[in-house]
Amino acid sequence: MRSFEKYFRQNRLPHLWCPGCGNGIAMKAIVQAVERKGFTQDNTVIVSGIGCSSRASGYMDFDTLHTAHGRAIPFATGIKLANPELNVIVITGDGDCTAIGGNHFIHGARRNVDLTVVLFNNDIYGMTGGQASPMTPLNKKATTAPYGTVDRPFDACHLAQAAGATFVARSTAYHVTHLTDMIEKGLSNKGFSLIEAVVQCPTAYGRKNKMSDPSKMMMWMRDNAVMKAAWDKLPAGDRGEKFEIGVLYEDQYTDYAAAYEEVIDKAGGNK
Ligand code: SF4
DSSP, X not given: OOOOGGGBOGGGOSOOOOTTXXXXXXXXXXXXXXXXXXXXXXXXXXXXXXXXXXXXXXXXXXXXXXXXXXXXXXXXHXXXXXXXXXXXXXXXXXXXXXXXXXXXXXXXXXXXOXXXXXXXXXXXXXXXXXXXXXXXXXXXXXXXBTTOOOSOOOOHHHHHHHHTOSEEEEEESSSHHHHHHHHHHHHHSSSOEEEEEEXXXXXXXXXXXXXXXXXXXXXXXHHHEEEHHHHHXXXXXXXXXXXXXEEXXXXXXXXXXXXXHHHHHHTTTTO
């Protein structure tokens, strides 16, 4: 069996995630995709924001940057523009990416910065105690919504597509091989890629919503995730809690670093 130990800082383990948390599965999928792509620990940078998911950067033995809440994408943009040869991966959560980081997210997509953003969606703010995030499903409970949230959730994939991302995909911690495939495809895209990884949070989300058993949360993913081709044929009335997974959108457009090079040329900076 292939060992991935070299990709993790052994002196930072054990991790602080709760037993049964899905974050470790998504983190492992990232390093598997990195290895498949032939990227190295020296030409790959991991940037994260704040939250349970964003602790991943501390465990991963690459050049890493654990930034401020919601600010991973602007830090990553700076890294990419300073050295476009680097492979830059952003790890973020649903709260980090779509609340305080929401504007950075849509403008990173609009600029088509060549980043691979892996959004660990656990449906809640885990680290700070279970508050509803902008991606908490309607009517689900949180410490800030004891009777169920009334706010309609963002679909981060639709948001990224509408904002200009050139690769958008979703998968889950249950579909780990598929998740790895989606991340690998995102790494192959020259432009802004979003991969939403639906992960289980038995502690902050599950306990509040009668799903504190992580295996049951994964069975829920198995039963409700629908491959895009089947989703497109599924009548709206039959969708219920189901959600689509797979490559949801792909396009091609000049990436931000290349666009900047053109500006530098026009200004005579490359002469
Ligand atoms: Fe994972 Fe939830 Fe625990 Fe955070 S609170 S470590 S997301 S299970």
